[in-house]
Every structure is written in structure tokens, then in C-alpha cells.
Amino acid sequence: MYAVEVxxxxxxxxxxxxxxxxxxxRLHGATFVVDVAFFREELDPDxxxxxxxxxxxTLKATLxxxxxxxxxxxxxxxxxxxxTEFLSRHIFDKMAAAIRAGELGPHAGGIDRLRVTLNxxxxxxxxxxxxxxx
Amino acid sequence: MYAVEVxxxxxxxxxxxxxxxxxxxRLHGATFVVDVAFFREELDPDxxxxxxxxxxxTLKATLxxxxxxxxxxxxxxxxxxxxTEFLSRHIFDKMAAAIRAGELGPHAGGIDRLRVTLNxxxxxxxxxxxxxxx
Amino acid sequence: MYAVEVxxxxxxxxxxxxxxxxxxxRLHGATFVVDVAFFREELDPDxxxxxxxxxxxTLKATLxxxxxxxxxxxxxxxxxxxxTEFLSRHIFDKMAAAIRAGELGPHAGGIDRLRVTLNxxxxxxxxxxxxxxx
Amino acid sequence: MYAVEVxxxxxxxxxxxxxxxxxxxRLHGATFVVDVAFFREELDPDxxxxxxxxxxxTLKATLxxxxxxxxxxxxxxxxxxxxTEFLSRHIFDKMAAAIRAGELGPHAGGIDRLRVTLNxxxxxxxxxxxxxxx
Amino acid sequence: MYAVEVxxxxxxxxxxxxxxxxxxxRLHGATFVVDVAFFREELDPDxxxxxxxxxxxTLKATLxxxxxxxxxxxxxxxxxxxxTEFLSRHIFDKMAAAIRAGELGPHAGGIDRLRVTLNxxxxxxxxxxxxxxx
Amino acid sequence: MYAVEVxxxxxxxxxxxxxxxxxxxRLHGATFVVDVAFFREELDPDxxxxxxxxxxxTLKATLxxxxxxxxxxxxxxxxxxxxTEFLSRHIFDKMAAAIRAGELGPHAGGIDRLRVTLNxxxxxxxxxxxxxxx
Numbered sequence: 163m164y165a166v167e168v169x170x171x172x173x174x175x176x177x178x179x180x181x182x183x184x185x186x187x188r189l190h191g192a193t194f195v196v197d198v199a200f201f202r203e204e205l206d207p208d209x210x211x212x213x214x215x216x217x218x219x220t221l222k223a224t225l226x227x228x229x230x231x232x233x234x235x236x237x238x239x240x241x242x243x244x245x246t247e248f249l250s251r252h253i254f255d256k257m258a259a260a261i262r263a264g265e266l267g268p269h270a271g272g273i274d275r276l277r278v279t280l281n282x283x284x285x286x287x288x289x290x291x292x293x294x295x296x
Numbered sequence: 297m298y299a300v301e302v303x304x305x306x307x308x309x310x311x312x313x314x315x316x317x318x319x320x321x322r323l324h325g326a327t328f329v330v331d332v333a334f335f336r337e338e339l340d341p342d343x344x345x346x347x348x349x350x351x352x353x354t355l356k357a358t359l360x361x362x363x364x365x366x367x368x369x370x371x372x373x374x375x376x377x378x379x380t381e382f383l384s385r386h387i388f389d390k391m392a393a394a395i396r397a398g399e400l401g402p403h404a405g406g407i408d409r410l411r412v413t414l415n416x417x418x419x420x421x422x423x424x425x426x427x428x429x430x
Numbered sequence: 431m432y433a434v435e436v437x438x439x440x441x442x443x444x445x446x447x448x449x450x451x452x453x454x455x456r457l458h459g460a461t462f463v464v465d466v467a468f469f470r471e472e473l474d475p476d477x478x479x480x481x482x483x484x485x486x487x488t489l490k491a492t493l494x495x496x497x498x499x500x501x502x503x504x505x506x507x508x509x510x511x512x513x514t515e516f517l518s519r520h521i522f523d524k525m526a527a528a529i530r531a532g533e534l535g536p537h538a539g540g541i542d543r544l545r546v547t548l549n550x551x552x553x554x555x556x557x558x559x560x561x562x563x564x
Numbered sequence: 565m566y567a568v569e570v571x572x573x574x575x576x577x578x579x580x581x582x583x584x585x586x587x588x589x590r591l592h593g594a595t596f597v598v599d600v601a602f603f604r605e606e607l608d609p610d611x612x613x614x615x616x617x618x619x620x621x622t623l624k625a626t627l628x629x630x631x632x633x634x635x636x637x638x639x640x641x642x643x644x645x646x647x648t649e650f651l652s653r654h655i656f657d658k659m660a661a662a663i664r665a666g667e668l669g670p671h672a673g674g675i676d677r678l679r680v681t682l683n684x685x686x687x688x689x690x691x692x693x694x695x696x697x698x
Numbered sequence: 699m700y701a702v703e704v705x706x707x708x709x710x711x712x713x714x715x716x717x718x719x720x721x722x723x724r725l726h727g728a729t730f731v732v733d734v735a736f737f738r739e740e741l742d743p744d745x746x747x748x749x750x751x752x753x754x755x756t757l758k759a760t761l762x763x764x765x766x767x768x769x770x771x772x773x774x775x776x777x778x779x780x781x782t783e784f785l786s787r788h789i790f791d792k793m794a795a796a797i798r799a800g801e802l803g804p805h806a807g808g809i810d811r812l813r814v815t816l817n818x819x820x821x822x823x824x825x826x827x828x829x830x831x832x
Numbered sequence: 833m834y835a836v837e838v839x840x841x842x843x844x845x846x847x848x849x850x851x852x853x854x855x856x857x858r859l860h861g862a863t864f865v866v867d868v869a870f871f872r873e874e875l876d877p878d879x880x881x882x883x884x885x886x887x888x889x890t891l892k893a894t895l896x897x898x899x900x901x902x903x904x905x906x907x908x909x910x911x912x913x914x915x916t917e918f919l920s921r922h923i924f925d926k927m928a929a930a931i932r933a934g935e936l937g938p939h940a941g942g943i944d945r946l947r948v949t950l951n952x953x954x955x956x957x958x959x960x961x962x963x964x965x966x
Contacts, residue, residue: 316610316612316615316617316669317610376611377610377611378611379607379610379611379612381566381568381607381611381612381613382607382611384566385566419570419571419572420568420569420571420616421568421569422566422567422568422569422613423566423567424565424566425565425567426565
């Protein structure tokens with residue numbers, strides 16, 4: 163199994179509703195350093211997992227929609243608890259949809275799994291991994 | 297599959313019996329930067345993998361028992377070769393038992409796998425991964 | 431010249447007023463991984479730069495006042511642009527005052543300089559360094 | 565499942581033929597920080613996954629063959645596109661063959677999987693993971 | 699003293715003439731993860747050391763001239779030994795000139811020192827630090 | 833001012849006498865990831881700060897004397913409190929003496945300062961910096 167992983171980051175504000183979150187129930191924020199890993203069984207004709215330029219651009223576009231935002235104000239997240247785990251899945255869903263829509267190029271159909279990791283500090287991170295097929 | 301990983305560290309002394317260990321047969325020591333990853337298929341009602349506060353506290357308590365110690369002197373490890381691999385499993389067993397005992401909260405039963413990584417230097421690390429079920 | 435550096439982190443929300451900040455003018459947030467370095471010419475009688483336990487506790491208390499907060503709402507920062515640079519200096523001032531007040535122990539008077547670094551992502555950080563003397 | 569991972573690095577020149585590579589079609593270079601992870605179900609009689617000394621030596625010998633080289637000039641890679649993914653697999657094949665040949669010691673037969681990761685910058689890396697059995 | 703540091707990277711090929719370089723006399727390559735730190739005594743009216751957007755753009759433009767290149771072929775480096783130290787200084791000179799030319803904005807004149815660090819592997823790096831004034 | 837920094841590591845046991853050390857008064861241990869930075873005003877005729885091969889070898893030899901040891905048993909440290917700060921200075925003294933003795937080559941006389949950093953965990957490190965001249 164082959165994999166390629168690229169990195170970018172976002173800086174967001176949000177609050178987390180629920181007693182379990184303690185002080186994070188207040189409006190606060192986070193830098194998420196985001197790693198997206200693309201997995202496939204065999205390389206494409208160019209000996210790559212994915213066109214790293216397109217992968218990076220698609221990740222940047224995906225993150226752009228939520229970067230420098232207060233997630234509490236985005237209609238898309240209304241009524242949702244935007245934990246690091248939840249956001250990992252959110253970004254995963256967007257990246258998987260982009261692959262299925264052909265945005266990562268003609269050979270990207272061979273990518274069968276993705277993993278999206280959100281590093282939130284030097285002591286904590288979360289990720290979601292799953293198949294690209296919707 | 298969702299995951300959350302938290303980090304802490306210990307500083308221990310030990311010696312490793314066996315020709316394969318070369319100079320590490322002498323009494324020496326290590327800082328182990330310990331990462332514990334919790335895996336589950338679906339998030340709990342709070343959109344989390346685990347209560348990160350409880351996870352961190354349980355890890356700290358688990359490490360406390362062996363932190364700032366000479367492992368050669370602990371009855372628990374008598375006659376054991378306390379390699380990085382062995383210690384990864386040791387901490388794994390304690391963390392898995394804590395989950396089964398309900399110490400990580402009522403929803404932690406959904407955690408089905410753990411991975412415990414011990415980073416021992418900038419060039420070496422070891423880990424153990426397995427199911428929480430005993 | 432000797433130095434010891436310890437690390438902690440905060441997760442805050444804020445907005446930055448001024449055209450130069452582009453999208454960061456909107457309410458967003460950041461994780462700041464905070465490093466505080468203590469400098470002195472000679473070690474104290476215990477062969478240390480600072481009691482690392484006290485240093486860590488003082489840093490935690492200093493950060494507690496602004497952790498999990500929206501800096502835009504704190505009276506202390508009213509009318510201030512809370513850039514990473516500004517916050518480095520803010521934390522520096524608090525830590526230096528704690529040393530002058532004797533909170534880091536009787537021998538901490540030998541600490542003559544501090545550096546406070548705020549790492550905000552994998553590609554950017556800021557710091558302030560200066561003398562402890564007020 | 566147990567794992568041990570060791571690290572070394574190489575510094576190589578190469579060019580990548582194919583429009584998808586953009587400016588990397590020109591002769592350029594890379595530092596690859598190489599991590600090799602060894603996986604096995606049970607520890608050997610010394611409570612280890614692998615003799616870390618032998619693992620490190622075998623990795624160094626494997627890398628020596630391509631270190632400080634222009635990969636475009638090596639007959640072994642003639643007509644090949646030496647992407648990071650391809651090189652991960654190349655090193656994987658050499659390490660797996662060394663295990664099968666007994667070079668990592670008598671107990672190394674218990675190692676059933678390997679993962680070879682090539683970190684090429686602070687924002688990109690690739691890896692290949694597979695069974696040791698040829 | 700305040701500082702802000704930003705990061706980017708380049709991937710180059712080169713050879714180093716001189717017995718001291720051993721195998722690095724052969725054509726090989728490197729990824730340099732480049733950190734540029736900007737120092738000044740007082741913050742500008744926006745409470746910043748430098749417009750981080752302009753700083754990042756200027757660094758990217760500076761690196762673009764040598765990225766994905768074989769330094770042995772660049773007229774600019776003809777007859778020069780392009781060590782990591784030398785390249786740190788080269789990038790420093792370009793960044794300092796950009797500041798003096800006003801490319802980093804009207805307030806960037808307050809930046810009095812720069813440090814350019816080239817991280818070449820997990821075990822080696824080099825840097826050059828000096829005044830901006832030419 | 834130019835600098836080059838190289839990295840290696842040691843794994844030692846020790847105990848720290850003095851109430852200030854709390855649980856570290858017990859025999860425990862540490863991995864120290866050791867960075868040595870060499871500073872000079874001008875590069876040597878090969879455009880380098882130091883022969884990196886010799887620098888690495890000298891560091892390895894220096895560390896060898898205390899690696900995989902219980903520092904409490906070394907006559908050299910008898911009656912000394914072997915804190916991270918103290919050990920930074922100890923290694924500094926050895927490296928500076930090696931330079932003065934010509935072990936880093938004929939041009940190493942231009943190195944005027946050294947900094948030795950001991951990283952002891954992901955949250956703490958210490959260093960000593962000073963002139964090479966004895």
C-alpha cells in the first residue's frame with residue numbers, strides 16, 4: 163500500500179457546547195495543522211499516488227471555506243459540535259468528494275482511502291480515516 | 297475510523313539483560329515521550345472519541361507508577377526485560393483496563409482499539425496497537 | 431550563558447483590526463504553543479537555572495488568565511491589537527514580574543533575561559526577548 | 565501488533581520526467597529523512613521487535629547505495645521515474661530482502677510487515693507498507 | 699527585542715568541490731526547509747514586526763530563483779561552493795535587499811536584523827544572522 | 833555571524849540530590865537529544881563553518897564517554913548534581929577543548945562560540961553558550 167501526505171493549516175474560532183468540554187465551552191480558537199494522506203494499492207502511470215500540486219490546491223480550497231472564521235457563525239455547522247474529530251471528518255468528506263468528482267486528475271480514481279489529521283497542539287491531535295467511495 | 301491521540305512523558309532508568317543490547321546492558325535511562333491513540337468507529341453523543349481531560353488524567357496516573365523510577369527495582373518488572381516495546385505493551389494494558397473499568401467515562405465503551413507509542417529519541421520509537429477488549 | 435526552556439500552550443479567539451491583517455480581521459483563533467526560556471550567567475547552588483516545577487506552574491498560571499478566551503472580550507486588551515508579537519510581550523511581562531516578585535524561588539534573582547516564543551503554526555512564530563529587570 | 569521504527573537520511577539529485585511534475589522535471593534534489601517501521605505480532609525472546617543495531621546498520625547499508633548520488637545516472641533506475649513513492653518501495657524491497665536473507669538476525673523471521681516513509685519537506689512525505697514475504 | 703519567523707522550502711541539486719566534502723563532492727541534492735526571522739526593537743503601528751503576508755511572498759520569490767534547480771548550472775553561483783552556510787547568506791542578502799528596497803512595506807524599515815536558517819536534515823542545519831543595513 | 837548545528841543523543845541514568853528536584857531525587861533517567869551549534873564571523877576557505885564530518889565524530893566521541901551510563905557512578909561527576917544545565921556545560925567544555933586542540937581541523941580556529949543544547953523531552957530543554965577560548 164502506497165501513501166502520500168501533504169500539510170496545510172487553518173486558524174479558527176469556535177465554542178463547544180457540552181459539560182465535557184469544560185473551559186472549551188467558551189468561545190476560544192485553534193490552529194489546526196492539517197495532514198491529508200492519500201492511499202492506493204498501485205501507483206499510477208507517473209509513479210505517483212496523486213498529483214501533489216492538485217492535492218495541495220484542493221486541500222487549500224477546502225480549508226479556505228472555514229479558515230479565519232468563527233465556526234459558530236457558519237450555517238453549515240449550525241447546531242453541530244465542531245470538535246477536532248468532527249472537523250477531521252468534515253474535511254475528509256470534502257476531499258473524498260473532490261476525488262470522486264475528478265478534481266484530483268484522471269488517475270486519482272485509484273486512491274481508495276484517505277486519512278485527515280488535525281494537529282491542534284504539541285500534545286493533542288485527531289484524525290478520520292476511511293474509504294473514498296461515498 | 298476516528299482517532300484522538302494525547303501525549304505525556306516519563307523519565308526512567310533501567311538495564312537490559314541480553315547480549316543483543318550491547319552497551320544498553322549497563323544501567324542507563326531514557327525519556328519516553330508517550331502518545332496514546334484511541335480509535336472508534338463512530339463518535340459519541342458529544343462528537344468526541346474520548347473525554348480528552350479524562351484520557352490525559354488516566355495516562356498521567358498510569359505513567360506516575362513508573363515515572364522517575366529505576367525499573368530494575370520495581371517488583372512488577374522483576375525478571376522482565378523492560379524494552380521500549382515491552383513498556384509500550386505495559387502501558388497499553390493499563391490504559392485498556394482503565395477503559396474497561398469505566399474510568400474514561402460512560403461513552404468510552406465505544407473505543408475499540410488503542411495504540412501506545414514510546415518515542416525514545418529523534419531516531420527511534422516503538423509502539424503496540426491492539427483491541428481494548430481483554 | 432545558561433538557559434532552560436519550558437513549554438505549554440493556549441487556545442484563544444481574537445480578531446485583528448487593520449487592513450494589513452487581511453482575512454485575520456475576522457474573528458478567528460489560534461493555538462499558541464508557548465516556550466519560555468530563562469537565561470542566567472551562572473547556575474544557582476542546585477546547579478539549575480530555575481526550579482523547573484515553579485517555572486512550569488508560573489507559566490501555567492500566567493496562561494490560565496487568557497486560555498480558552500476570546501481576547502476581544504478581555505478588558506485588559508481593550509483597544510489593543512493582540513498580534514502574536516504583542517502576546518509574546520504580554521506573557522513576557524507577566525513572567526518577568528513573577529520573577530521580580532520572588533514567585534520562582536529565592537535563587538531566581540539570578541535570571542537576567544527571558545525569551546517568550548509563541549509558535550502559531552508549522553510555518554510561523556514570534557517571540558520577545560529582554561531583560562527581567564523592570 | 566508491535567512495531568519499532570528507526571530513522572536515517574539520504575541526499576540525492578534527480579529529475580522527474582512527465583508534465584505532471586512541473587518544475588521538478590528539471591534536475592533538482594531532495595533530502596529524504598527515512599523512517600523504517602518493523603511490525604510483528606509477538607515479541608522475540610529478548611522482548612524486542614528487531615535488533616535495533618542490526619536494523620540501523622542494514623538501513624544505512626541500503627541507503628549507502630543511493631546516497632549522495634544523481635539517481636538519473638544509476639543504471640538501476642534507468643527509464644524509471646524516481647518519485648518519492650517509488651523510492652519508498654525501492655527501499656522497502658531492499659529491507660524486506662535483507663530480512664528474508666537473515667541479515668537482521670535469527671529472530672527477525674517474526675517480522676511480518678514493514679513500512680518505509682520518506683519525509684521530503686515539512687509539508688510532504690510518502691510511504692510504502694506491505695508484507696515482508698516476497 | 700521582537701522577532702517573527704516564517705518558513706518555506708526549496709529542493710535543489712548541487713555538488714561541492716573540495717576534499718572536505720567527501721561523497722558530497724558528487725552531484726547530489728537537498729531539501730532546505732528555510733526559516734527567516736525578522737528582528738526589531740519596537741513593534742510598528744499595527745503591533746507587528748513585519749507584514750507576514752509580504753514577508754512570505756518575498757521569501758517565496760527569493761527562493762523561486764533557485765528552487766528546483768541544479769545550482770552548478772546557475773551563472774550566479776559559478777565558481778562558488780554552494781554550502782548550506784553559503785546559501786543561508788545568499789538568501790539573507792536577497793531578503794535584506796528587499797527590505798531596504800521597501801518591498802516589505804513602509805514600516806519594515808524598523809527591522810534591523812535578519813536570521814536565515816536552512817534545515818537540511820533531522821540532524822543538521824546552518825544559519826546566517828546579521829544587520830539589514832547593507 | 834554564521835552557524836552550523838549538528839545533532840546526536842545519549843541515554844543516561846542519574847539521580848539529583850536536593851529537595852528542589854522532587855521525584856527526580858530518585859534514580860531515574862533521560863534521553864538527551866544533543867545539538868551543538870558552531871558560530872564564526874566568516875566562513876573558511878571551503879565556505880564552511882566547520883568540517884561537519886569531524887564535528888559529528890567529535891560530538892560522538894564526547895558523548896560516548898557518558899552514554900549508556902549511570903552518571904552517579906562516574907568518578908568525574910562525583911559530588912556533582914548532574915542537571916541538564918550542568919551536562920550542557922560539561923559537553924560544551926569538551927567540545928571547546930577539542931577545537932582548541934585542533935581536532936576539528938586546521939580552519940576550526942575561526943570558530944569563536946559554541947552552543948550546546950540538551951533536549952530532554954517535548955516540553956523541556958537546556959543549553960549553554962559561550963566563547964571557545966578557554
